[in-house]
Amino acid sequence: MRKYVVIYRSVLMENLQYTVNIAMGFISYFFIIFVFINLWDYMYAAPGDLIAGYTKEQMIWYVMITEMIWFGARSTTIRQQVPTDIRGGNIAYLVNKPYWYPLYILAKYTGEWNIQLPMYAVLTTVIGVTMVGAVPNFHPVTLLAAVPCIVLGVTIHGMFKICISMLSFWIEDSNPFQWLYDKLILVVGTIFPVEIFPASLHPILKLTPIYTVCYGPAKLIVDFSVEKYLEILLAQVLYLAIGCGIMCLLYEKGGRKLYVNGG
16 A cells, blocks of 8 residues: 555645646636526526525535536546556556556546645635625535545546546547546536436436536535435445446456457
């Protein structure tokens, strides 16, 4: 485990040198949030209106938090390095290193988002308090419950994206699958909460990563309840185990393919 901590620290220190580059993403984040603040201002005809059980302030904060997670969890390591290592043949060299390749990538990914996400969290807080106001009925203790869920959600997101990238063992380009996964998470779990969709779809959406990556952590912050917290936490633990299992299976089968083909 120590070697993965070393990898994590090296990536963390490297990203600390490029905080200005990360901050450049604040511009697109701000414009997206600005558009959605005005959109929901228009959608809510009068103060006190509810849409899918959310007040205007809750809905705007929900979108800001999910976009914060979305921007903070972006990673070139997962999207580009893994497919490049596999297609370029570098994976044949890396499998002989004294570490397990998927955990090596996960450690690098963690080092990236550990810098990005707190920066976006600060920006989100400033924009939210300035342009929207405080989260209704928010208590600081809620944040203590939500932070572990955010960490688990981002980790699950990274694991599934690694799984998609490892499809490059069998196909030439995994980017179309990355695009489909990203748009699914973005449209269903990020821009709109689950409750806004037809009730018949709710059980299906709860069985997808959408429920654990963006929706769950944001829901806990804007509308916390112990029952919802336990439900989301259980779903995240299950998805973490499922993601780990799929990742192990894909890497093992991909490694066998390398050896069979003489890689």
